[in-house]
Amino acid sequence: MLSESEKMELIKRNIDEVVTEEELVELFKKNPAPKAYVGYEPSGKIHMGHVLTVNKLLDLQKAGCQITVLLADVHAYLNKKGTFEEVRKIADYNKRCFIALGLKEENTRFVYGSDYQLGHEYMLNVIQMSRSVTLNRATRSMDEVGRAMDNPMVSQLVYPIMQSLDIALLDVDIAVGGTDQRKIHMLAREHLKDLGFKTPVCIHTPIILGFDGNKMSSSNDNFISIDDSAEDIEKKLKKAYCKQGDVEQNPILELFKYHICPRYTQIVIEKPEKFGGNSTYNSYNELREAFAAEKIHPMDLKTAANKYLNEILDPVRAVLM
Numbered sequence: 001m002l003s004e005s006e007k008m009e010l011i012k013r014n015i016d017e018v019v020t021e022e023e024l025v026e027l028f029k030k031n032p033a034p035k036a037y038v039g040y041e042p043s044g045k046i047h048m049g050h051v052l053t054v055n056k057l058l059d060l061q062k063a064g065c066q067i068t069v070l071l072a073d074v075h076a077y078l079n080k081k082g083t084f085e086e087v088r089k090i091a092d093y094n095k096r097c098f099i100a101l102g103l104k105e106e107n108t109r110f111v112y113g114s115d116y117q118l119g120h121e122y123m124l125n126v127i128q129m130s131r132s133v134t135l136n137r138a139t140r141s142m143d144e145v146g147r148a149m150d151n152p153m154v155s156q157l158v159y160p161i162m163q164s165l166d167i168a169l170l171d172v173d174i175a176v177g178g179t180d181q182r183k184i185h186m187l188a189r190e191h192l193k194d195l196g197f198k199t200p201v202c203i204h205t206p207i208i209l210g211f212d213g214n215k216m217s218s219s220n221d222n223f224i225s226i227d228d229s230a231e232d233i234e235k236k237l238k239k240a241y242c243k244q245g246d247v248e249q250n251p252i253l254e255l256f257k258y259h260i261c262p263r264y265t266q267i268v269i270e271k272p273e274k275f276g277g278n279s280t281y282n283s284y285n286e287l288r289e290a291f292a293a294e295k296i297h298p299m300d301l302k303t304a305a306n307k308y309l310n311e312i313l314d315p316v317r318a319v320l321m
């Protein structure tokens with residue numbers, strides 16, 4: 001059993017922010033098993049950016065939360081990601097991915113958006129909330145989520161209203177998402193109470209860099225996917241941006257920070273004896289400092305990243321086979 005402060009530490013590790021921390025503490029005081037959720041637009045490739053929010057759900061689960069994963073098929077359809085049948089099929093694949101990543105089916109609630117978003121109660125709430133959200137506000141909330149937002153379709157403005165109502169109608173206390181979801185979460189925090197629902201606590205995880213140094217995303221084609229083969233990963237890491245001593249914009253260091261170090265107590269960077277032999281680091285900060293001081297060569301960091309990533313993804317690949 002974790003103590004209250006250990007729980008908070010786990011929940012707050014590797015995130016950008018909690019809105020608000022006081023509310024989070026209050027929530028746990030009232031209820032040791034609050035409900036938390038993430039929604040995902042179905043995606044043909046689940047990448048390490050998605051895994052960051054999955055990791056946070058696993059942390060929340062360890063801290064006692066009940067977890068819901070929304071397979072947001074209707075949202076993907078609204079955002080023009082494919083036909084209704086296509087997104088529904090990809091949602092099934094994503095469910096298998098999330099289970100492979102550790103969200104066990106027996107203690108995670110998986111919900112398809114289309115299971116409840118097309119019903120009477122939901123629609124009535126969408127209509128009600130749309131009466132008090134301005135076009136301008138709805139549009140801005142989609143800045144980092146919608147496609148082609150210079151000329152948005154009405155469907156893309158219904159989207160944030162529906163996402164807000166998901167929080168209410170899935171009856172969750174905590175909404176988790178990448179920082180790109182922030183403006184939608186703020187809309188929900190502001191409006192849900194007027195419809196008689198509770199105000200959610202929101203947790204935002206960082207948006208990580210793809211191997212080209214830009215935001216990792218399916219549309220940028222710069223991601224490491226959980227079903228990449230060992231050869232794919234090696235190739236991607238080889239060409240990844242990782243400048244000697246650069247600890248600010250470094251996608252390889254980010255893999256260590258968000259994915260590798262939380263799973264290992266010790267990181268070993270291997271080097272042949274004649275070049276000084278192996279070195280060992282006991283925390284991400286130690287590793288980062290050594291890289292900043294140019295004590296670790298980018299090639300050696302990449303080789304180690306490759307080894308650890310494959311160790312992490314091997315069991316995932318085995319389940320997905």
Ligand SMILES: N[C@@H](Cc1ccc(O)cc1)C(=O)O
Pocket residue numbers: 038039040041070072075145162163164166167181
């Ligand atoms: N907006 C999320 C998907 C999502 C949809 C509905 C939700 O209730 C939550 C999240 C994304 O960008 O992928």
